[in-house]
Amino acid sequence: MDERYDPKKIESAWQAEWERTQLYLTCEDPGRPKYYVLEMFPYPSGAGLSVGHLHNYVPCDVIGRYKRMTGHNVLHAMGWDAFGLPAENEAILKGSHPTETVPRYAANFKRQLTISGCAYDWTREINSSSPDYYKWTQWFFLLLHKRGLAYRATGTQWWCDKCRTILANEQVVNGCCWRHTDTPVGKKDLEQWYIKITDYADRLLGDLDAIDWPEPIKLMQRNWIGRSEGAELAFPVAGRPGKEVRFFTTRPDTVFGVSFMVLAPEHPLLNEIITPEQRAKIEAYAAEARRQSEIERMSTVKEKTGVFTGAFARNVFTNKDIPIWIADYVLMGYGTGAIMAAPGEDERDFEFATKYGLEIPRVTASSEAAAPPSDRAFTEHGVAINSGFLNGMPTQKAIATVCKYAIDNGIGRATVSYRMRDWLISRQRYWGCPIPMVYCKGACGIVPVPENQLPVLLPPMKEYQPSGTGRSPLANVPEFVNTTCPKCGGPATRETDTLDGFACSSWYFLRFASPREDRAAFDRKAVDYWLPVDLYVGGAEHAVMHLLYARMWTKVMFDAGLINFKEPFPVLRNQGVVWAPDGQRMSKSKGNVVTPDAMIDKYGADSLRLWELFMSPYDEATNWNESGVAGTQRFIMRVWTMVRRYAEAGAPAGTPSNETLKRAHKTIATVTDHIERLRFNTALATLMDHLNYLAKLKPGELDRFSTETFVVMLAPMAPYVGEELWHAMGHDKSVHLESWPKFDPALVRDETVTIVIQISGKVRDRIEMPVGSPEDEVRERAMASEAVQRHLAGKTPKKFIYVQDKMLSIVI
C-alpha cells in the first residue's frame, strides 16, 4: 500500500480492472429482488457534463451500489435524449450537423461519467436518435394511432421567427419563444398531429394519489390538468333557429343572473351571427386579438376589452334575450370558447359589465335575508336569490338542481372540463423521429406505415435548417417525400413532420430492460422483471410535460395489454439545482460551467463525488463552491492513513473495546438509515465523525470490524478509494460485491442517557441516568441538583413534565 493517496494512479487502474471483469454487467436473476434506479436521461450537449449534472448522477450511483450490496439485482443504465430542438439548435449554432455532434458529445458524456466512477451497465446504452431506437418510437406512435389517440387537426399555432418553426403552447413563455425569450411569437395555421392526452386526464389525476412523488410536483400536475366540475349548457341564438351558443360553467346555479355572453374572438359561430353593422368592428377586434403579442393578450393588468356582436342569445331560464359579445380574455382553447356572464357572481364579468354598462343581476347572497355587496361581485357560495325555482337553495344544491333541470329539458348536462390540452406532437424540424404516416394521392387518405416497414429512416440532409416556410426541411427531399401508398400501391407522399422530442422520452425507461431487442420495443419478460422503475430522479423542471407524457404512454401500453403496471415511476425524487458560484445558472454562454474533469484532475473523482454528496441535501438547490472539495479530499487522506496504520499494525484481529464496538454499530445503523432516506450529506457526516474517533485510537486498538465496515460503507460513495483500501486490507474480491454491513441492535442501544433538566423552558442542568429510569427517580436526582436548586430560588415546582429518557421540565 502506498504511503500517499494518489487518485490519478488508483483511478485509472481500477477503471481498467472493472472494465476487464465486467463488474457492472446486469442480467435478470429471479433469485434476487430487483432494483431499477434511473436518472432522467440527458441531452448530450457540447458543453459536457457539469458538476451540476453529477449532483444527480452521483447520488443515484450511490443508491445503485448500496442496493447491490444489500442483495438487490440492480439495473442502472444510461442513454441519450438525442433528438430534438436543443441538439439541432446547438448544431446550427456551431455550423455542424447533429449526426456528427450527437455521437461525439455522447461519447464525451460517457467518458465523463466513467471517470466520475459511476457504475452503469454500458452494454445497455441507448440513443433516441439511432434507428434501432426510433423504429420503436414510431411503433408507439402507430399504436396510439391505432387506438384512436393520435389525430390530425388544424391548429392556430405559435410561430417563432427566430426558430423559424411552430411552437407548442407549453413552449411559449410570457408571449415569447421559450428559446428566444426576447422574441414575441406570432401565429400560423397548420394541420398537425395531436395526441389525445385529455382522454387520460382523469386517470392521470386520480393515479397521482397512489404514487410516492414530492407533493409540489403532484400539485403542479394537478394544476396543469386543471379539472373543474360544472355544466355544459346551450342557449339558442335569438332569431337564428338551430344556432346555439354552447358554454361551460362551474357555477350553473347562477344561470338566472346571466345577463350577457362572451365568445372568443376566434369562435367559429361568429361569422354566422354577427349583424352587418357590427361586422367591421368585430373583424377588426378579432384581427387585433390574433395579431396581438401574447404578452398583451394574456396580461392580467390590462383593462378588459370587448365588442358587441349585434346578436342576442335567449337565456332559457329568465326568457330574456341577452347580448352576445366577444372579448380576448375568452380563449378558444379552453372549454367551448364561450362563456355565460353572471356579473353579480364573477369578478371578471362584473368588471366587464361595469365598463360596458351591462345589467348586473344579483342571484347569490350569503343568506336569503342578506343583500349582496353592491360594489363587487359576490363570488363565494351562498344562497340563490332572484332565481325562480332555485330560490333559497344553497349553492351546492342549486348546482345539482340546475344540472338535473338541464338534462330534463335538453339544455345541457353536468360535465367536467380540463385546463390541459391535447399534446401537439408534430414538429416542423429535421432532427427528430419521422412520423410514420403516408398520404395517399388516391382514395386511401391517411395511411399508417405498416409495422414491417419501420423504421421510416430520417434521410441524410446537408441543409437541415428550418426552411422558414413553416414546413419541415424533410419536405425538400423528394426521395423521402414521394412514396407509394401501403394500401393501394398508388402514388403517395410521406408525412414530413417529425415527432416532438418528448415522444422519445415517453418510453425510454422500458428500453433499458432489453435495449438490443430487435423484434419489439421491449422484451415482455425483461420488462415484467425490471419495471416499474424503483427510483426515478431528475429535475423539477420536468414536473409537468415529460412526466405527464410518460405516465400517459404507460397507461396506453397497459390498456393495450403490453405491460402489467399503470405508473412508470412509483417513486420520484427531484435533485436540487446546482447554481454556478455566482448564483446564476451554469451555461456555456455565461462561461461559468464547472466541469467534473477539472475537479477530478485537481482532487480526484472520489473527492468530487464526496463533495457532491456532502455539500447540501441532494434535493436542495445550492451554489457550487469548490473549497469544499479540498475538505472531502482531506477526509479521504485521513481514511487512507487510518487503513495504512491498521495494515502496518498487522491487521489486528483482536476484540475492540466496548466503546469502539458500540460506535461502529451505531455508525452502521445511522449511515444505513440516512442512505435509505437519501440523506447522503448526513450519512457522510456520520462517517466523518466516526473517523474522527477511529483516527485517535492507537494502531493496535484499530480493530478489523471497525476498519473493514468503514471501508465497505465508504465504497459506494468513493468507489475507487474503497476498492483500493479493501484490497490493501488483504481482500481479492471487489469491495463492490461485498455485503452491506449489519448492525447489532443490542449494541446500538445505550445503557445510560443524558436527561436535560429544564426550568420554565430553559435548560438548567443535565444528568446521566440509566435508560428507562422512572420519572420519580429522575425527579429526585433533578431536585438534588445544585443548579436546579439555585434556579428554583426556594420556589416549589407546580408541575413536572417528563419525556422518557430525554427531558424533565419543571414548571414553577
Add this chain to the structure above:
RNA sequence: GCCGGGGUGGCGAAAUGGCAGACGCAGAGGACUUAAAAUCCUCUGGGGGUAAUUCCCCCGUGCGGGUUCGAGUCCCGCCCCCGGCACCA
C-alpha cells in the same frame, strides 16, 4: 396577481415540538520543520459577569404576534429570495 419552495454563524449546512449550530469550509493560535507545504492539536454565533478560554448569566434560527411547561420546527399576519403558471369560465 395566483400556486409551490425557501430565509439558521464569515460560508456550505445539522437538529421525530425537547441541549440551536452536528459534520465540513474559511480563519486564529500552537506542535513538527533551518523554513515552507503537508500533517497533527486547540479555539472559533454575539454580548456580559467572574480569580477563571474551562464556572455562570443574557441575547440569538427574515420581521411582528399567538399556541405550549417548551417553537428553527405548529398557527395567524407581514418582508425578502428562488421556481412554476398566466384572465380557466
